[in-house]
Amino acid sequence: QQQVKQSPQSLIVQKGGISIINCAYENTAFDYFPWYQQFPGKGPALLIAIRPDVSEKKEGRFTISFNKSAKQFSLHIMDSQPGDSATYFCAAREVGSQGNLIFGKGTKLSVKP
Amino acid sequence: KAGVTQTPRYLIKTRGQQVTLSCSPISGHRSVSWYQQTPGQGLQFLFEYFSETQRNKGNFPGRFSGRQFSNSRSEMNVSTLELGDSALYLCASSARQGGETQYFGPGTRLLVL
Numbered sequence: 001q002q003q004v005k006q007s008p009q010s011l012i013v014q015k016g017g018i019s020i021i022n023c024a025y026e027n028t029a030f031d032y033f034p035w036y037q038q039f040p041g042k043g044p045a046l047l048i049a050i051r052p053d054v055s056e057k058k059e060g061r062f063t064i065s066f067n068k069s070a071k072q073f074s075l076h077i078m079d080s081q082p083g084d085s086a087t088y089f090c091a092a093r094e095v096g097s098q099g100n101l102i103f104g105k106g107t108k109l110s111v112k113p
Numbered sequence: 114k115a116g117v118t119q120t121p122r123y124l125i126k127t128r129g130q131q132v133t134l135s136c137s138p139i140s141g142h143r144s145v146s147w148y149q150q151t152p153g154q155g156l157q158f159l160f161e162y163f164s165e166t167q168r169n170k171g172n173f174p175g176r177f178s179g180r181q182f183s184n185s186r187s188e189m190n191v192s193t194l195e196l197g198d199s200a201l202y203l204c205a206s207s208a209r210q211g212g213e214t215q216y217f218g219p220g221t222r223l224l225v226l
Contacts, residue, residue: 032213034213036217041219042219043117043203043205043217043218043219043220044156044203044217045216045217046214046215046216049213049214089155089156091156093213100146100158100161100169100171101146101148101156101158101215102158103155103156103157104155105155106155106156
């Protein structure tokens with residue numbers, strides 16, 4: 001099965017700092033790369049997403065950088081806040097999979113005040 | 114608009130029993146996908162239903178099955194429960210088959226003893 005590898009597993013950042021989470025994939029047949037945010041006791045919520053024909057997408061404090069040749073994409077959270085403390089998942093959708101998302105294992109982010 | 118609802122939120126079963134989980138998608142959404150979330154394996158795709166038909170299936174044994182009703186509500190059934198089936202089962206709805214934007218419910222936490 002295609003895989004999406006996510007790192008780090010956990011991340012501690014000071015308030016106001018930049019949080020960076022990285023993902024890499026092994027197959028070129030992905031056409032959509034979303035990031036999800038999950039708080040304890042809640043389901044994942046879509047944060048931001050990118051397609052492979054775009055190298056960067058920014059929404060507020062959240063930015064996805066995408067490197068097609070390296071098969072890597074990353075999430076940057078600028079000016080990190082304690083309220084950003086959550087688990088973040090990257091995902092990828094296989095072309096023709098009809099919606100099947102393959103998720104990374106997740107990164108638990110803690111933002112210290 | 115109400116979000117995705119899942120019932121029950123918590124379940125305790127014993128090995129060998131069967132269980133049925135329910136998911137009501139966002140009004141107007143016709144696609145429902147199911148995912149299993151465990152600490153070890155992360156989020157894994159189970160299956161997707163659209164227009165009462167299973168459209169896509171993940172790599173899970175036949176003990177895992179589902180169905181979708183004409184009102185788009187979906188149920189997932191797990192027969193002959195095993196200890197390893199303990200997990201958070203998440204349902205996600207999307208406006209169309211294979212829809213990229215998937216909205217997750219809060220999940221059903223299943224504990225198998």
